[in-house]
Amino acid sequence: MSGKTYVVTGSASGIGKALITELSKDNIVFAGYRNPIHESELKNISSNIYPFYVDYSLPETIKQAGEYILSKCTKIDTLVNIAGCVVAGPVENLNIEEIRRQFDVNVFGHIELTQKLMPILEDGKIINVSSMASYGIFPFISPYCASKKCLDIFFNTLLLENKKNLKIVSIKPGVIATPLWGKSIDENSKYFDNYGDYSSEMKYLISNAQKNAKNGLPVSKVVNVILKADRLKNPKTSYTVGLDAFFARMISKLPQSWINGIIKLGMKIKRVMG
Numbered sequence: 001m002s003g004k005t006y007v008v009t010g011s012a013s014g015i016g017k018a019l020i021t022e023l024s025k026d027n028i029v030f031a032g033y034r035n036p037i038h039e040s041e042l043k044n045i046s047s048n049i050y051p052f053y054v055d056y057s058l059p060e061t062i063k064q065a066g067e068y069i070l071s072k073c074t075k076i077d078t079l080v081n082i083a084g085c086v087v088a089g090p091v092e093n094l095n096i097e098e099i100r101r102q103f104d105v106n107v108f109g110h111i112e113l114t115q116k117l118m119p120i121l122e123d124g125k126i127i128n129v130s131s132m133a134s135y136g137i138f139p140f141i142s143p144y145c146a147s148k149k150c151l152d153i154f155f156n157t158l159l160l161e162n163k164k165n166l167k168i169v170s171i172k173p174g175v176i177a178t179p180l181w182g183k184s185i186d187e188n189s190k191y192f193d194n195y196g197d198y199s200s201e202m203k204y205l206i207s208n209a210q211k212n213a214k215n216g217l218p219v220s221k222v223v224n225v226i227l228k229a230d231r232l233k234n235p236k237t238s239y240t241v242g243l244d245a246f247f248a249r250m251i252s253k254l255p256q257s258w259i260n261g262i263i264k265l266g267m268k269i270k271r272v273m274g
């Protein structure tokens, strides 16, 4: 065992679960879960796993999670912020409370837990699972895109400001086959009936999410990039995972009016093709 200590949030499924399964072979892993039914499942993966409960919609649980980790260890080598959800819908109809939930989970929760763990992250790494959505080019998921961009801005600023020897990395995957897509349908579709003018776009979002859940890249692609960024002494500040994320990055470099033209053309083609 190499004796490194990791904190990983969003570890009960998808990318997080695959990552902690790998890390816990040789390391101590504090693994954040939201749903209490996952605690014993996480313990069963390895005796090196210390599950902790945190729900980013409930601020007191972030405080308790921070206190728990600080009481159990004196140094974290790498904090991997993975927890996330997707709020979808047209900007003009989106429920404001849902937008707040998006930022609570994808941004504020990560900032708050990181702040609590900073005293024991002296010369460690923070690896955030952002998204290609952070390039801000996808209509009807603006809360998700904005939250990921916002996450990247906060943590890049932390990198610039802090006086420790911290390395901070943003991983931006494209479409990955995980339960996120199914959860996003469950959590968002109850609002879709209220979005009258956009009903065909909402139907498309649902069928696209169903396809992505099956056809996305395997979680191992993201896990490998996280492990690489963790291994390197001087990792890059940002990594894309998948061709779609690479193209999203390229498109984002164009003038905004060109980007909008490309996206509108894409939406028109999808409408015509059904």
Ligand SMILES: NC(=O)c1ccc[n+]([C@@H]2O[C@H](COP(=O)([O-])OP(=O)(O)OC[C@H]3O[C@@H](n4cnc5c(N)ncnc54)[C@H](OP(=O)(O)O)[C@@H]3O)[C@@H](O)[C@H]2O)c1
Pocket (backbone or CB within 6 Å): 009, 010, 011, 012, 013, 014, 015, 016, 033, 034, 035, 054, 055, 056, 057, 082, 083, 084, 085, 105, 129, 130, 131, 132, 172, 173, 174, 175, 176, 177, 178, 179, 180, 181, 183, 216
């Ligand atoms: N899948 C993709 O195509 C894709 C692409 C780019 C980026 N990402 C990002 O990758 C990360 C991991 O997602 P995934 O694809 O592996 O999906 P996932 O399996 O749904 O993982 C998301 C994790 O976040 C947890 N979570 C959700 N809401 C939370 C809350 N309020 N408080 C604390 N934890 C919460 C979930 O807990 P529960 O198990 O209780 O739901 C789950 O463990 C996310 O940040 C996502 O935005 C995913």
